[in-house]
Amino acid sequence: MKSPRGTGASLKNFPLFGPMAAIVFGFLYIPLVFVVGYSFNSNRVVTVWKGFSLEWYADVLSNDDIQRAVINSLRVASISTVLSVLFATGLAIGLLRMARAGKTVAWSLIMAPLVIPEIVFAIGTLALFVQIRFPLGVDAITLAHTAFCIPFALLPIRARLRSVDLAVYEAAADLGANEWVIFRRITLPLLAPGIVAGALLAFIISLDDFIVSYFLAGAGGTTLPVYIFGMIRNAITPGVNALSTLLLLVSVVIVTISYIIARRKR
Amino acid sequence: MAKGSTRARAGQGSWWAGLPGLAYLVALVLAPLVIIVIFSFLSRAKLGVGVKWEFTIQPYIELFYRESLSGERTFDPTYLQIFFNSVLYSLITAVVCLVLSVPIALWIATRPPKWRTLLVFLVTIPFWTSLLIRTYAFVIILNDNGPINGALQGLGIIGEPISMLYTPFATTVGLVYSFLPFMILPIYASAERFDFRLAEAAYDLGATKLTVLRRIVLPAVRPGVIAGFILVFIPALGSYLAPELLGGGKTSMIANVIAAQFGASRNWPFGAALSVMVLVIVMLALVAFAVIARRSSKRGSQQSLESLL
Numbered sequence: 001m002k003s004p005r006g007t008g009a010s011l012k013n014f015p016l017f018g019p020m021a022a023i024v025f026g027f028l029y030i031p032l033v034f035v036v037g038y039s040f041n042s043n044r045v046v047t048v049w050k051g052f053s054l055e056w057y058a059d060v061l062s063n064d065d066i067q068r069a070v071i072n073s074l075r076v077a078s079i080s081t082v083l084s085v086l087f088a089t090g091l092a093i094g095l096l097r098m099a100r101a102g103k104t105v106a107w108s109l110i111m112a113p114l115v116i117p118e119i120v121f122a123i124g125t126l127a128l129f130v131q132i133r134f135p136l137g138v139d140a141i142t143l144a145h146t147a148f149c150i151p152f153a154l155l156p157i158r159a160r161l162r163s164v165d166l167a168v169y170e171a172a173a174d175l176g177a178n179e180w181v182i183f184r185r186i187t188l189p190l191l192a193p194g195i196v197a198g199a200l201l202a203f204i205i206s207l208d209d210f211i212v213s214y215f216l217a218g219a220g221g222t223t224l225p226v227y228i229f230g231m232i233r234n235a236i237t238p239g240v241n242a243l244s245t246l247l248l249l250v251s252v253v254i255v256t257i258s259y260i261i262a263r264r265k266r
Numbered sequence: 267m268a269k270g271s272t273r274a275r276a277g278q279g280s281w282w283a284g285l286p287g288l289a290y291l292v293a294l295v296l297a298p299l300v301i302i303v304i305f306s307f308l309s310r311a312k313l314g315v316g317v318k319w320e321f322t323i324q325p326y327i328e329l330f331y332r333e334s335l336s337g338e339r340t341f342d343p344t345y346l347q348i349f350f351n352s353v354l355y356s357l358i359t360a361v362v363c364l365v366l367s368v369p370i371a372l373w374i375a376t377r378p379p380k381w382r383t384l385l386v387f388l389v390t391i392p393f394w395t396s397l398l399i400r401t402y403a404f405v406i407i408l409n410d411n412g413p414i415n416g417a418l419q420g421l422g423i424i425g426e427p428i429s430m431l432y433t434p435f436a437t438t439v440g441l442v443y444s445f446l447p448f449m450i451l452p453i454y455a456s457a458e459r460f461d462f463r464l465a466e467a468a469y470d471l472g473a474t475k476l477t478v479l480r481r482i483v484l485p486a487v488r489p490g491v492i493a494g495f496i497l498v499f500i501p502a503l504g505s506y507l508a509p510e511l512l513g514g515g516k517t518s519m520i521a522n523v524i525a526a527q528f529g530a531s532r533n534w535p536f537g538a539a540l541s542v543m544v545l546v547i548v549m550l551a552l553v554a555f556a557v558i559a560r561r562s563s564k565r566g567s568q569q570s571l572e573s574l575l
Contacts, residue, residue, distance in 0.1 A: 014369075014372065014373075014376075014475060014479060015475065016369070017369040017370075017372055017373040018373055020366075020369035020370065020373070021369055021370040021373040021374070024366050024367075024369070024370040024446075024450075025370070025388065027366070027443070027446075028388075028389070028392050028443075028446065028447075029392070031400065031403035031404060031406075031407055031443065032392070032395070032399075032400070032403060034403060034406055034407055034413060035399060035402065035403045035406065038406060045411070046406060046409075047406055047409050047411050047412045047413065047416070048411060086286075087286060087287035087290055088287065090283040090284055090285070090286055090287050091283075091284045091287040091288070093283040093284070094280070094281045094282065094283040094284020094285065094287070094288075095284055097280050097281040097283075098281045098284065099281075102281065106284060106288055109288060109291045109292065109295060109296065110287075110291065112291070112295050112296075112299075113295055115500060115548065115552070116295075116299070116504075116545070116548070117500065117501065117503060117504020117521065117544055117548065118501075118504060118506075119504050119506050119520075119521040119524055119525065119541070119544075120299075120302065120504065120524075120541045120544055120545060121295070121298065123302065123524060123525075123528050123537060123538070123541060124298025124299055124301055124302045124541070125294065125298045126528065127298065127301045127302060127305055127534065127538070128294075128297055128298045128301050130315070130316055131301060131316070143294060144294060146290070146294070147290065147291060147294035147295050148295075150287060150290075150291065201394075204394055208394075208395065208396035208397070208398075210396070210397065210398045210507065211506055211507075215525075215528065225396060225398050228398060228399070228402075229398060232398075232402055232405065232511060236405065236406075240402065241406075244396070244399040244402060247395075247396055247399060248395050248396070248399060251394055251395045251396065252391060252394075252395065254394075255390075255391060255394040259387055263383070
């Protein structure tokens with residue numbers, strides 16, 4: 001038998017794991033750094049650095065088509081966020097009281113958009129809308145986004161609901177509150193952080209979506225990612241990077257806020 | 267007590283609170299899937315947009331056979347090849363993600379608790395940014411006059427730039443980059459629950475670090491590995507952007523062929539049949555996953571999903 005080799009704390013450091021972790025973190029972030037960095041390039045050719053400039057930001061922000069795309073994106077994301085949060089809050093509460101079989105069915109329906117490849121979901125929705133003669137455009141995109149935002153909105157709300165102490169309901173009922181009062185005065189305030197976190201996640205999922213929007217855009221429904229895709233296809237300038245940087249910034253800020261809200265007071 | 271148990275339900279709402287949401291999902295998730303299956307058994311519309319309501323299995327025949335103008339059918343492996351390639355790319359992607367993820371997941375899991383949350387958050391951030399932009403990043407990086415070629419030329423390692431963009435290599439790198447967090451997170455979730463004192467015990471009893479890793483730690487994170495594999499494989503299989511922007515048409519995957527049927531090729535029933543095949547592969551993968559994983563890693567995959575949020 002060999003003698004014990006000390007505390008074993010050294011095992012916390014498998015050789016090479018630290019450096020390999022650093023490499024993977026680099027792999028995750030360096031590509032984004034290049035996107036952001038080249039957005040300040042004054043050269044027309046993205047990857048040939050000429051000098052620092054903000055002209056591409058001025059360029060894209062003053063472009064009418066881009067402004068329209070931004071408005072479309074914001075409209076789609078706001079409405080689908082509100083709708084998906086309403087549905088998700090109902091589902092979170094309903095799931096608690098569902099029988100086992102119902103819960104299984106409901107849960108697979110909710111998670112389906114995460115498991116089905118997005119392209120299939122996109123063309124399926126396209127086929128549905130064409131079949132029922134629903135016009136393509138921002139409204140069609142909004143309806144589709146609402147569906148796949150539901151699971152993202154649901155998970156933080158559900159996590160919050162599960163942590164609620166059931167005794168507070170009992171206490172409220174004992175004190176004579178009816179169901180509606182309990183919902184408005186107790187359930188909703190308790191769920192609020194989960195609802196806000198879920199809403200923020202739903203918002204960026206919708207804002208960043210490309211494939212579903214691309215197929216449902218029709219003539220007037222160009223969203224920002226669909227517009228950026230067109231730019232990449234046509235001619236890549238640092239303008240693409242400038243727009244991408246702005247979109248990245250919005251995503252990172254929103255997910256950070258959501259993260260902070262969801263972790264608070266847990 | 268008896269009184270208390272009836273009261274426990276008070277204020278918790280009722281199952282019907284979920285009904286509007288379920289109805290919505292039936293209309294906008296289930297219905298599109300049903301429509302796809304129906305369309306795959308219908309005829310091509312005259313102008314190509316939509317379908318003609320005439321039953322046929324022609325779209326499924328087109329998967330395997332080409333029909334000449336005279337109506338003669340010859341076997342055509344084009345689409346089988348694309349399916350095969352897509353599955354292959356997705357498997358390679360999952361394997362590469364696995365190799366990259368195990369060290370970082372274990373490394374994070376062995377940090378002090380207050381650091382772990384932050385490190386996990388850093389892994390999830392890229393997931394929440396636009397997939398289009400993340401894919402575009404590699405259009406820049408792998409470009410002939412992009413930073414990689416620039417650095418290699420600057421160091422005098424190569425004279426002419428290496429063409430990396432618009433190759434299968436570029437597609438694979440893009441896919442790995444797109445889905446890497448889906449592998450890291452479930453492995454981390456398993457590793458975090460693992461009691462590292464077990465590994466220390468083995469080490470104290472004379473096992474080498476490699477043996478500890480191979481015999482103790484890796485089996486313990488297997489549920490996470492299985493969950494990660496499926497979480498990477500499925501979305502990779504349906505990828506549109508990486509092959510489109512990085513493969514340059516040379517490495518089409520199923521999604522690109524499906525998109526073409528609803529775009530330029532204007533053959534909706536065939537596009538629907540291709541989609542049905544994708545769904546079949548996804549379901550087979552999920553069944554295989556369930557069989558391999560049994561219960562433990564199913565829980566692992568759900569936890570990993572929830573740890574994303």
